[in-house]
Amino acid sequence: MxxxxxxxxxxxxxxxxxxxxxxxxxxxxxxxxxxxxxxxxxxxxxxxxxxxxxxxxxxxxxxxxxxxxxxxxxxxxxxxxxxxxxxxxxxxxYCSACVKELQNEIGHILPSKNNMDKDIPKSSKDRMYTKENKNR
Ligand SMILES: [Zn+2]
Ligand SMILES: [Zn+2]
Structure with a gap:
């Protein structure tokens, strides 16, 4: 209910x-x-x-x-x-100064569209590195 x-x-x-x-x-x-x-x-x-x-x-x-x-x-x-x-x-x-800072921090934590685009080539690179590490 x-x-x-x-x-x-x-x-x-x-x-x-x-x-x-x-x-x-x-x-x-x-x-x-x-x-x-x-x-x-x-x-x-x-x-x-x-x-x-x-x-x-x-x-x-x-x-x-x-x-x-x-x-x-x-x-x-x-x-x-x-x-x-x-x-x-x-x-x-919180004081007004901290409220402002906290709001900024939240803004940084949330992934922006730009960051997500950058992540895609980076993760495929990481996969290549793990392959190399396994061969070692
Ligand atoms: Zn009660
Ligand atoms: Zn404060």
Missing amino acids: SGLKNCARCGRLFAGEGRTVCRKCQVAEDDDYSIVRKYVRDYPGASVFEVAEATGVEEEKILHFLRDGRLQSQGLASMLECERCGRSINEGK
């Missing part, structure tokens, strides 16, 4: 198009989110640790909200670091 998948949070099978967690977990997550959001609004300078202690929501979850870009706070933003270079960022996983 299409549309059935495992909840990313509790692992239960559920039917949900475009969602990663089941309805039960979605409610729990939304609860956490609204609690955290409310606290952050009242205490904009609070660190992730302080927010986690005050709300009872795990730090990891708060950071997850931040990475998703759902939660924004001056105090919390400084906790986020680019996973590549460690520079502090406001949202997401």
Whole structure:
């Protein structure tokens, strides 16, 4: 059956198009989110640790909200670091410079048409070399 998948949070099978967690977990997550959001609004300078202690929501979850870009706070933003270079960022996983570099890298990995054309004569040459090696 299409549309059935495992909840990313509790692992239960559920039917949900475009969602990663089941309805039960979605409610729990939304609860956490609204609690955290409310606290952050009242205490904009609070660190992730302080927010986690005050709300009872795990730090990891708060950071997850931040990475998703759902939660924004001056105090919390400084906790986020680019996973590549460690520079502090406001949202997401990478700083804008690294995003650019990563996009370039992906562009290099993907074979362009020119490279594929060059590969054809090269591979037939390789076959000739292996023949010579066998004779040795
Ligand atoms: Zn679930
Ligand atoms: Zn970076």
